Amino acid sequence: MPVAVVRCESYEREEVFAAVGRALEAIGGLGRLPKGTVLIKPNLLTPSKPESAVCTHPEVVRAVVRHLKRAGFTDILVGDSPGFGSARGVARTAGILDVCREEGVRLVEFDTVVEATLPRGREVRRLPMARVALEADCIINLAKLKTHSLTGFTGGVKNLFGCVPGRNKATLHLRLRHPRHLSAMFLDLYDLLRPSLTLMDGVVAMEGPGPRNGSPRPLGFILASPDALAVDSVACGIIGLDPFRVWTNQLGAARGLGTVDLREIEVAGDLGPGTAAERLKEVTVHDFRQAPSPSALSRNLVGFASELFHRHLALRPEIRDDRCKACGVCADHCPPEAITMGELASIDHGRCVLCYCCQELCPYDAVELEAPPLARLLSRRGRVDRRANQN
Ligand code: SF4
Numbered sequence: 001m002p003v004a005v006v007r008c009e010s011y012e013r014e015e016v017f018a019a020v021g022r023a024l025e026a027i028g029g030l031g032r033l034p035k036g037t038v039l040i041k042p043n044l045l046t047p048s049k050p051e052s053a054v055c056t057h058p059e060v061v062r063a064v065v066r067h068l069k070r071a072g073f074t075d076i077l078v079g080d081s082p083g084f085g086s087a088r089g090v091a092r093t094a095g096i097l098d099v100c101r102e103e104g105v106r107l108v109e110f111d112t113v114v115e116a117t118l119p120r121g122r123e124v125r126r127l128p129m130a131r132v133a134l135e136a137d138c139i140i141n142l143a144k145l146k147t148h149s150l151t152g153f154t155g156g157v158k159n160l161f162g163c164v165p166g167r168n169k170a171t172l173h174l175r176l177r178h179p180r181h182l183s184a185m186f187l188d189l190y191d192l193l194r195p196s197l198t199l200m201d202g203v204v205a206m207e208g209p210g211p212r213n214g215s216p217r218p219l220g221f222i223l224a225s226p227d228a229l230a231v232d233s234v235a236c237g238i239i240g241l242d243p244f245r246v247w248t249n250q251l252g253a254a255r256g257l258g259t260v261d262l263r264e265i266e267v268a269g270d271l272g273p274g275t276a277a278e279r280l281k282e283v284t285v286h287d288f289r290q291a292p293s294p295s296a297l298s299r300n301l302v303g304f305a306s307e308l309f310h311r312h313l314a315l316r317p318e319i320r321d322d323r324c325k326a327c328g329v330c331a332d333h334c335p336p337e338a339i340t341m342g343e344l345a346s347i348d349h350g351r352c353v354l355c356y357c358c359q360e361l362c363p364y365d366a367v368e369l370e371a372p373p374l375a376r377l378l379s380r381r382g383r384v385d386r387r388a389n390q391n
């Protein structure tokens, strides 16, 4: 099955509808999806306006809902478990609640949790999961193309982490401290849920210190395929990032969960037929600002060396006192409770597990990731990352 790559230059309603239609057509349409309840799983990370490029754009959600209805689906749900707050609250700010109301589909909270068994799990064998995600007949994984300070990139595979409800995510961050282990768990989750389709909103992506505090970057693409790893890899190709530098891609390819090598991925749609390696040459955005990710630096290290790197050379969160509003969100969501609140937030670096949840969730962009002195000495890249983070 190819990856559909279609052009979409704006979020104008008709243009998005047409682009999503071309993408679906290029991969055989919606007719092959299992009948019954469809769960659309957008990225609802935090309450953010559509123009911030944090969440999947509401017009992409609308277009998918309309195409599903056209294909005869009647039981359509939209749901996620955000980083903080309720799905309803995030969807309201993100413009998705209005879309649900206007299109007559139900927005669901992931508040009923069941313990799922993962017989094929490599990193985890049990996971707390949203019941609705397990019980849906079909999942449409509606990802946003963004950088990610911990994992380098977030797309289709990582989007499914939202099916682990609420604070269970923090517990997993505490248990699986190295991005490689966390990514292996994301793959277990992907293998369990196997969405029927992953569609990625790359009309306006996020670059720099994503997934929340980066900058919107217009790319003008929508991608789609049943193979989320192939979608993620093509997205990496478009932003000039080697797909194999992303843990979920590297580990997922080794486990046979999808296709990652751009020479082996066929693309269809607006770029014409051919392999992704051939077709992306003309559209790759070479100046796309990558995340200041420690993960990318340690990619070629294995085992203990990689653990040591992560502990001593990875970027550290620092509170910017001039921006901190003492809202307490970071302290509430820090898995090892390494943040204390006084007049402002303060981090106990001895307890910090470098999960970057504070940087991801701070509503005021008051947490920055900085290279420790040793990393600055040893790595030219450390200086580049620090600069990127200050922009
Ligand atoms: S979330 Fe941000 S603004 Fe709120 S206390 Fe933490 S650092 Fe300060």
Ligand code: SF4
Pocket (backbone or CB within 6 Å): 317, 330, 333, 334, 335, 336, 337, 338, 339, 347, 351, 352, 353, 354, 355, 356, 357, 358, 359
């Ligand atoms: S201080 Fe930030 S990066 Fe460190 S453990 Fe807490 S949330 Fe994670």
